[in-house]
Amino acid sequence: MRARAEDLRRDGRKLAVVPTMGALHEGHLTLLRAARARADIVILTLFVNPTQFGPKEDLSKYPRDEAGDLAKARSCGIDLAFCPDVSAMYPAGAQTFVEVRELQQPMCGASRPGHFAGVATIVTKLFHLTMPHLAVFGEKDYQQLAIIRRMVRDLDFGIEIVSVPIVREHDGLALSSRNAYLSGEQRPAALALSRGLAAAEARFRAGERDAAALIAAARAPLEAEPLVRIDYVELRDATELTAVAQITRPVVLALAAFVGTTRLIDNRVLASA
Numbered sequence: 001m002r003a004r005a006e007d008l009r010r011d012g013r014k015l016a017v018v019p020t021m022g023a024l025h026e027g028h029l030t031l032l033r034a035a036r037a038r039a040d041i042v043i044l045t046l047f048v049n050p051t052q053f054g055p056k057e058d059l060s061k062y063p064r065d066e067a068g069d070l071a072k073a074r075s076c077g078i079d080l081a082f083c084p085d086v087s088a089m090y091p092a093g094a095q096t097f098v099e100v101r102e103l104q105q106p107m108c109g110a111s112r113p114g115h116f117a118g119v120a121t122i123v124t125k126l127f128h129l130t131m132p133h134l135a136v137f138g139e140k141d142y143q144q145l146a147i148i149r150r151m152v153r154d155l156d157f158g159i160e161i162v163s164v165p166i167v168r169e170h171d172g173l174a175l176s177s178r179n180a181y182l183s184g185e186q187r188p189a190a191l192a193l194s195r196g197l198a199a200a201e202a203r204f205r206a207g208e209r210d211a212a213a214l215i216a217a218a219r220a221p222l223e224a225e226p227l228v229r230i231d232y233v234e235l236r237d238a239t240e241l242t243a244v245a246q247i248t249r250p251v252v253l254a255l256a257a258f259v260g261t262t263r264l265i266d267n268r269v270l271a272s273a
């Protein structure tokens with residue numbers, strides 16, 4: 001991969017990478033199209049990264065469909081797909097990790113210890129191997145995006161980070177590879193996540209600036225849904241992810257909830273017009 005990237009760079013090509021864990025859906029394809037619009041060479045990476053899964057998480061049952069993923073990605077006009085084995089990415093004795101100390105702590109970091117060190121480390125490795133000029137990430141994983149932006153700045157990667165808004169189903173559910181786990185009964189219950197965010201945003205647009213009131217508005221649809229168990233609902237500074245009591249600058253309202261055993265996330269940035 002590195003040799004190909006070096007050749008392409010030597011030829012003056014602009015390289016974009018889109019890191020994914022596969023099970024591609026329209027959200028991923030939107031990232032690939034954003035990359036296609038900005039670069040000469042689009043590199044898709046497919047790697048279910050074990051170091052970002054906790055011991056009780058869904059690593060072994062995470063959906064995998066490499067052939068289907070490559071067919072979908074080809075329809076978006078990708079140039080290269082990098083699909084390494086776990087043993088190639090983590091040789092025996094690997095013990096070096098990248099951590100973004102503060103941004104990795106709250107929200108998903110609090111419920112998934114070690115998750116973001118796994119993410120920052122694999123993204124670092126994929127950047128070193130694909131040598132891109134730019135990389136595209138989704139705003140669906142808001143904290144991940146904030147962490148990668150900070151890591152790239154702090155460690156001088158010299159890679160432009162492009163973000164793409166959340167792609168949703170027609171009824172509002174954010175697309176996720178994990179939606180495939182939902183049963184027929186759970187699928188409508190999962191709408192409580194986007195409904196909670198919409199309810200809070202409506203209160204914000206109506207002038208509410210108190211974080212506790214907005215969080216309560218977001219929690220209500222989730223608490224009313226018996227198949228849903230809240231992991232967290234938080235309102236934080238949009239860049240620093242620090243807690244906010246009264247909104248005076250852009251914030252992110254982020255939540256995670258279990259629908260059955262499936263953990264889903266969603267978020268919305270609230271900013272005055």
Ligand code: AMP
Pocket residue numbers: 019020021022027028030031136137138139140141164165166167168174175176177
């Ligand atoms: P994943 O395969 O879940 O690790 O996601 C790979 C990339 O796709 C990440 O940058 C995600 O933020 C992005 N992504 C996943 N779902 C969506 C979505 N519904 N809308 C936009 N981007 C997404």
